[in-house]
Amino acid sequence: MLSQGLPQGAVPKLERPGPLRDRVYEALLELITTRALQPGQHLVESELAGHLGVSRQPVREALQRLNTEGWVDLRPAQGAFVHEPTEEEADQLLTVRTLLEAEAARLAAADAGSAGIAVLRELCAEGERAVDADDVDAAVAMNARFHAKVMELAGNAVLAELAAQVDRRVRWYYTPVARQRGLTSWIEHRHLIDAIEARDELRASLLMREHTEHTRRSYHEREKS
Amino acid sequence: MLSQGLPQGAVPKLERPGPLRDRVYEALLELITTRALQPGQHLVESELAGHLGVSRQPVREALQRLNTEGWVDLRPAQGAFVHEPTEEEADQLLTVRTLLEAEAARLAAADAGSAGIAVLRELCAEGERAVDADDVDAAVAMNARFHAKVMELAGNAVLAELAAQVDRRVRWYYTPVARQRGLTSWIEHRHLIDAIEARDELRASLLMREHTEHTRRSYHEREKS
DNA sequence: CATCGGCATTTTGCAGACAGTAGCCAGCAG
């Protein structure tokens, strides 16, 4: 009897490696976002396959997905290239992000429960601690989790999925500047939570819009220096 | 210097069959949107491959793309199933569409040229003619082109791409009802054009929001009958 | 010296083959 003392939970589904293509996908995405693969670089299937220790097929499927999500450009009969973000595209992407996040804030304000608000406050506090400790990586991570939680409270799965993709790309483009503005960001978060708690949809939406627009402004200011 | 007098665009690039996976993708998408493949149906790779006269590989890649775009659900080690839209999801999708279209209308109002507005009026007139002729298919097609043109005038490629995906899925969900309301729709289009021409961003945005919301209302009314 | 044509290499696109696994049915013990 092997199946005797399994203490409940903790073993949801017996850790399976999952489809290879997904792991390849995540590996490549990691390499791209960390700039290990630079924009414009030519990605050779067999090269990646050899480097990751798999065949070309999973690599192909991962590249297909990265292509539809806008991370790589797949030119027919020529191969995959890491997407090169232009100024214009970055700006447009930020516009869309502002739109999606503002709507999420509005929806969250419309029907957030006290439990969700408590979580937001907790995340916010944790983020501020990270900033105080000068732990930039942790602060960035907490920022992402905060926005994701707001999105979750909005209760719109479609919106959440789109925002997740857009957000990730925005973060890719704006990482340098995003790492800069740590403190003021969390003050704005606090105000946003207050608006959500007050069920003030309009104010929550405007605050979030302003909040994300600050990123754009920081970027353009940085550009001058 | 050969590349001298090429009057920009207009060169069809010598129609080539294009990658097989793309054609498979479009074929499958057509089959799904036309309900030839019903929601929940199990798609067997070898079956599709045989039916289309190609190998499994292009089919797999097409399914991957359809999966990331939300048309099919790809359950590991079990295969692909046509996505089954739920009431909740359809509603959420419509919310997002409203959001994107309204923003597009605002942006279009912000910087549309007279040339673009002329095209809109032309499309509108053509749509009305189709309605008068009771040509429902043409009217639906013109409606899609009209919205696409507004999106183009917005000048935001990222927004346009997202909206294109969302719009197509919305049309899939709401085809029965969408075919109904033909005439009033074009009156609203006219008002929208007026607002864009007047550079009235707020009014354009609100009109578009109202316009797309009508679809939701029509759907819920239909539900009762 | 510049340019054009052809060749070789590289890389993708596609097809077929093999292994692993989930689901199902029959058979059997209780």
Added chain:
DNA sequence: CTGCTGGCTACTGTCTGCAAAATGCCGATG
């Protein structure tokens, strides 16, 4: 009759092999 177990089937996931297309280079030529 019911519940379990074993094997079977069909499908997916992955790997390898082959042919076509594009690129870049090199030599030939005006």
